[in-house]
Amino acid sequence: MSIRQGLLALLADEPRHGYQLRQEFEARTGATWPLNIGQVYTTLARLERDGLVEVTEDGDESHKVYAITSAGRAEIADWFATPVRREGRPRDELAIKLAMAASLPAVDVAEVIQGQRSDTMRARQDYTRLKTRAETGAAGDDLAWAMVLDSLVFAAEAEVRWLDACEERLARHRAGAPATGSGRVARDGRSARERVAR
Amino acid sequence: MSIRQGLLALLADEPRHGYQLRQEFEARTGATWPLNIGQVYTTLARLERDGLVEVTEDGDESHKVYAITSAGRAEIADWFATPVRREGRPRDELAIKLAMAASLPAVDVAEVIQGQRSDTMRARQDYTRLKTRAETGAAGDDLAWAMVLDSLVFAAEAEVRWLDACEERLARHRAGAPATGSGRVARDGRSARERVAR
DNA sequence: CACCGCATGTAACGTGTTACATGATTCA
DNA sequence: TGAATCATGTAACACGTTACATGCGGTG
Numbered sequence: 001m002s003i004r005q006g007l008l009a010l011l012a013d014e015p016r017h018g019y020q021l022r023q024e025f026e027a028r029t030g031a032t033w034p035l036n037i038g039q040v041y042t043t044l045a046r047l048e049r050d051g052l053v054e055v056t057e058d059g060d061e062s063h064k065v066y067a068i069t070s071a072g073r074a075e076i077a078d079w080f081a082t083p084v085r086r087e088g089r090p091r092d093e094l095a096i097k098l099a100m101a102a103s104l105p106a107v108d109v110a111e112v113i114q115g116q117r118s119d120t121m122r123a124r125q126d127y128t129r130l131k132t133r134a135e136t137g138a139a140g141d142d143l144a145w146a147m148v149l150d151s152l153v154f155a156a157e158a159e160v161r162w163l164d165a166c167e168e169r170l171a172r173h174r175a176g177a178p179a180t181g182s183g184r185v186a187r188d189g190r191s192a193r194e195r196v197a198r
Numbered sequence: 199m200s201i202r203q204g205l206l207a208l209l210a211d212e213p214r215h216g217y218q219l220r221q222e223f224e225a226r227t228g229a230t231w232p233l234n235i236g237q238v239y240t241t242l243a244r245l246e247r248d249g250l251v252e253v254t255e256d257g258d259e260s261h262k263v264y265a266i267t268s269a270g271r272a273e274i275a276d277w278f279a280t281p282v283r284r285e286g287r288p289r290d291e292l293a294i295k296l297a298m299a300a301s302l303p304a305v306d307v308a309e310v311i312q313g314q315r316s317d318t319m320r321a322r323q324d325y326t327r328l329k330t331r332a333e334t335g336a337a338g339d340d341l342a343w344a345m346v347l348d349s350l351v352f353a354a355e356a357e358v359r360w361l362d363a364c365e366e367r368l369a370r371h372r373a374g375a376p377a378t379g380s381g382r383v384a385r386d387g388r389s390a391r392e393r394v395a396r
Numbered sequence: 397c398a399c400c401g402c403a404t405g406t407a408a409c410g411t412g413t414t415a416c417a418t419g420a421t422t423c424a
Numbered sequence: 425t426g427a428a429t430c431a432t433g434t435a436a437c438a439c440g441t442t443a444c445a446t447g448c449g450g451t452g
Contacts (some may be wrong), residue, residue: 001411002291009298019431028297033289039413041433046411061297063431080299080310083317084292086353089440091231093200093284095349099342100207100227101278112278119281143371144297144366150367151293154283158356162349173341199439217403237441239405244439261403287412 003035004043005079011053012076015067018044028144030130032152041175047072094159098166109170117163124156201233202241203277206266207253210274212267216242226342228328230350243269292357296364307368314362322354 007021016024018040025035044066047053052072055064068076094116101107131149135142205219214222216238223233241358242264245251250270253262266274292314299305333340 002289002294004411005291006294006298007292009295009302013302013304017431018433023337023427029289029294032285033287033294036413036415037431038415038433039411042413043411045433062313080295080305081313083314084295085321086319086350086357087230087321089231090288091200091227091440092346092353093203093348096200096204096231097207098349099346100204102342102345103226104207104211105201106211107278115279116281119283123283123285143367144300147300147364147367148290148293148297149254150363151290151296152284154337154356154360154363155353158352159284162352165348165352166345169341169345201440215403216405217401234441234443235403236405236443240440244407289412 003039005076006091007043008047008072008076011066011068012073014119015056015065017063017065021066022048028193030145032145032148092141102166102170110121110167113163113167117160120156120163124153124160127152127156201237202245203274204269205238205241206245206250206274207265207277209266210271213254213263215261215263219264227346228343230343230346300364300368308365311361311365315358318354318357318361322351322358325350325354 003025006025009187010016010021010024019037021044022035025040026033039066044053048055048102050065050071051069052075053068056067057064098109098112101109101112127149129151131146135146201223204223208214208219208222217235219242220233220235220238223238224231227233240252246253246264248269250267250273251264252267254265255262296307296310299307299310325347329344329351333344
């Protein structure tokens with residue numbers, strides 16, 4: 001439910017047509033989240049269906065200009081006023097993955113953690129590099145883009161910290177309660193992929 | 199794509215039937231992400247359609263036992279071996295919201311940030327409280343649950359840090375480049391909801 | 397008997413996503 | 425003329441989600 005609201009927010013500022021919406025959306029989120037133009041139109045059709053936007057024919061025929069309705073204004077105001085709740089959906093795929101890995105004997109959790117951590121750290125660096133590029137820019141939209149990049153950096157850092165905490169927790173758990181049977185985690189040289197694969 | 203893989207991972211450990219899958223999934227993720235039983239069956243149907251699981255009739259008729267296939271094993275092994283990439287989807291709704299708010303004159307970004315921060319901090323406390331409950335438990339699945347709760351706590355903390363960083367960034371931006379026209383952000387006592395609403 | 401837990405499903409809908417088709421304009 | 429950009433859309437599908445229907449068995 002984020003594209004829908006994002007486009008509606010842009011329309012709350014000013015009527016625009018679909019193509020323009022895509023440009024402005026991408027300008028604010030950077031190359032981070034490219035937006036397929038087709039999706040803009042499907043989303044706009046749904047917004048129109050729900051009475052949140054309406055088309056106002058432009059001077060040029062075959063050029064539609066979408067404008068927000070009062071119902072749309074109410075919804076977007078509500079969106080800004082209501083905090084985003086992470087409690088429910090969307091579920092965090094990585095958290096689920098580790099939760100499963102931790103309770104599946106066939107999977108080497110440590111390996112999963114290490115693979116994820118190195119990848120996340122690499123991603124963090126990429127974001128940081130992009131940030132310097134965004135900050136040296138002069139356009140006003142770069143402010144929004146820099147904020148988005150910040151969020152990715154902070155999230156990546158938290159993820160690494162969490163992975164470290166998971167390792168500690170696993171070590172403590174292993175010390176307190178030796179694993180089923182062997183008391184030692186599988187360390188036979190095969191990768192996690194091979195071990196689960198049969 | 200996380201429920202699908204989560205259920206498949208459970209089946210990689212041992213064949214189970216649908217009802218049991220739900221229990222084990224919820225035991226590992228706690229009350230955090232309740233799983234509608236209906237969804238288990240729709241997901242299982244899709245997994246079967248894709249040849250990743252197969253039904254093996256139990257002794258009791260009308261009791262189906264789902265077992266993973268070799269194709270399913272390959273897919274789940276791949277899942278564990280491939281790090282989760284946050285670059286693409288799912289898009290972060292909060293990041294989009296702030297990016298929009300920052301470039302929409304009618305919205306008071308500071309207000310959005312403050313509302314989000316207090317809510318996130320409250321959520322963080324709730325998770326911490328739950329964690330002590332999970333850690334005092336004795337079942338093996340509580341390890342997984344504790345890890346999930348950890349992830350929520352770390353994410354919440356990162357979110358607060360990010361919100362602070364956004365405030366700083368906005369302050370710096372305002373100092374360097376005074377806003378359009380007035381040079382002052384709207385501070386007329388109306389809430390963000392009222393201001394956008396017309 | 398009524399209620400609860402076990403157990404299996406289906407129908408319908410929502411958003412996100414991509415692939416594809418189409419046409420106008422601008423510019424080298 | 426040909427390519428790129430502007431501009432609009434449709435069809436099809438994926439997954440997630442909920443509401444609803446159904447039946448069995450145990451227990452107070």
